[in-house]
Amino acid sequence: MPTKPAPCEHCGFHYNCLCDQTPSLNSNVRIELLMHETEADRPTNTGRLLEAALPHCRRHIWHRKTPPAELLTLLADPAVQPYLVFPSETARQLKEVTAGYSSASYEEPYARPLHFIIVDATWQQARKMLRQSPWLEDIPTVALPEGLTTTYSLRRNQPTGSLCTCEVGIEILRALNEEENVHAMSTYFEEFMRAFEADRQHITTSH
DSSP: OOOOOOOOTTTOOSSSOOGGGOOOOOOOOEEEEEEETTTTTOTTOOHHHHHHHOTTEEEEEEOSSSOOHHHHHHHTOTTSEEEEEOOOTTOEEHHHHHTTOOGGGGGSTTOOOEEEEEEESOHHHHHHHHHTOGGGTTSOEEEOOTTOOOOOOSSSSOOTTOOOHHHHHHHHHHHTTOHHHHHHHHHHHHHHHHHHHHHHTTOOOOO
């Protein structure tokens, strides 16, 4: 029986390295990934796709007793406008928040940059994280458009219609009218799903 190849140290795949498919997007959108500590090493995690492709996407590992210092510093900065991407009774619609805004606005000296915080975890974990993070209570929330459907199928027992982290990032890019980046990121996500399934079957495929 053939020996299983070692995983790529960057993308983690054994048979279908995804590194040469990673786009380098020209975008100023700021995404802060609040990543559950168990997500960092999960092969099904899609937040890392946003990290790899977007120049201003950072991960902040969530621990119940130790909030991420870099994210706390950001939230305390009056020069930025953070939004927690999570449904709530008081959540504003994403299009409402981004209306009249564009990624280019970040380069204007008078602009107050938008920073979108995405909880990178399962829905069950995400709800628990928010309950146990009082430092997020005063951060305004933003909701994605209704009626979205996911093509992510690598995890079970998630709410119907919920999006994975990468898909949430794509919707943020779409709301900022970055259509070229939406296309590039969507293609990258599709390649990830294809590579994951092929790797699971121990199959090497051509791009």
